[in-house]
Amino acid sequence: MPRSFLVRKSACSRRRPNYSELHDSSPEFTFQQPYDQAHLLAAIPPPEVLNPTASLPTLIWDSLLAPQAQPVGRASLLAQEIPKAVELTSLSDEDSGKGSQPPSPPSPAPSSFSSTSASSLEAEGYAAFSGLGPLPGLKQLAGLSGAKDPQSRKAFNCKYCNKEYISLGALKMHIRSHTLPCVCSTCGKAFSRPWLLQGHVRTHTGEKPFSCPHCSRAFADRSNLRAHLQTHSDVKKYQCKTCSRTFSRMSLLHKHQESGCSGGPR
DNA sequence: CTGGGGACGGGGCCC
DNA sequence: GGGGCCCCGTCCCCA
Numbered sequence: 001m002p003r004s005f006l007v008r009k010s011a012c013s014r015r016r017p018n019y020s021e022l023h024d025s026s027p028e029f030t031f032q033q034p035y036d037q038a039h040l041l042a043a044i045p046p047p048e049v050l051n052p053t054a055s056l057p058t059l060i061w062d063s064l065l066a067p068q069a070q071p072v073g074r075a076s077l078l079a080q081e082i083p084k085a086v087e088l089t090s091l092s093d094e095d096s097g098k099g100s101q102p103p104s105p106p107s108p109a110p111s112s113f114s115s116t117s118a119s120s121l122e123a124e125g126y127a128a129f130s131g132l133g134p135l136p137g138l139k140q141l142a143g144l145s146g147a148k149d150p151q152s153r154k155a156f157n158c159k160y161c162n163k164e165y166i167s168l169g170a171l172k173m174h175i176r177s178h179t180l181p182c183v184c185s186t187c188g189k190a191f192s193r194p195w196l197l198q199g200h201v202r203t204h205t206g207e208k209p210f211s212c213p214h215c216s217r218a219f220a221d222r223s224n225l226r227a228h229l230q231t232h233s234d235v236k237k238y239q240c241k242t243c244s245r246t247f248s249r250m251s252l253l254h255k256h257q258e259s260g261c262s263g264g265p266r
Numbered sequence: 267c268t269g270g271g272g273a274c275g276g277g278g279c280c281c
Numbered sequence: 282g283g284g285g286c287c288c289c290g291t292c293c294c295c296a
Contacts, residue, residue, distance in 0.1 A: 169282060170277080177275075195285065196274070203273070217271095223289075224272065231270070251291065252269065259267075272294080279287080 180190035208218035230248030
């Protein structure tokens with residue numbers, strides 16, 4: 001399940017999740033209320049007209065080769081992440097049983113940590129373990145000691161989900177998906193990266209900077225515009241190998257195949 | 267059931 | 282090395 005921290009949302013919580021009680025620590029990024037429009041607008045590109053030719057691929061992907069979504073691998077991996085993240089962050093806001101809230105950001109790391117990147121990385125997630133002992137224990141959790149050994153050439157392991165990364169930067173980026181330092185000041189929802197928060201804030205402001213060059217529709221999310229552009233194309237991106245029918249989204253193709261392709265075009 | 271939109275996440279690339 | 286951005290992809294909901 002790629003949406004790492006997504007648990008089925010109720011219809012109500014989908015629009016107005018209550019994260020207000022989650023954050024007792026200062027997040028790295030917040031958007032003030034009312035929305036920091038000046039900053040947002042400065043960061044958001046002007047209405048964009050995408051290159052139609054580039055956005056309307058005529059090539060039909062082989063449904064078997066296309067998007068190596070690795071749904072099984074990623075899903076199973078992330079399925080492992082969820083309980084750990086919840087456990088580590090002592091999520092308490094489980095009202096209504098939706099459980100869709102992201103884990104609470106950790107409290108600020110102890111100031112006594114060294115300033116090396118590895119140590120700060122450890123510090124970043126360290127506070128998730130309340131009352132933990134000294135750092136060495138954490139090193140074991142994060143597998144960082146092995147990474148510093150040129151001979152063993154070990155990967156950097158995430159202490160939350162044990163996922164391996166070959167570079168420290170990649171691991172740090174990944175850990176943000178656990179600590180979720182970017183918090184929406186409106187609804188309290190937390191995100192791993194500032195631009196994800198930016199996109200989320202658009203759901204509050206209603207801003208839709210991505211316009212379809214073929215119709216009047218506009219979107220807050222570029223990916224959604226890309227998916228929309230498929231609807232303007234006669235030949236869709238994803239093709240069923242059995243019946244040659246094409247679909248605008250892989251998920252639709254999957255549904256089609258799972259529901260039992262009849263073998264002939266509809 | 268199908269198609270489409272909304273929201274969002276992760277990895278990779280570039281500066 | 283870090284941040285911004287892009288691309289790809291998924292899940293959920295609704296018409």
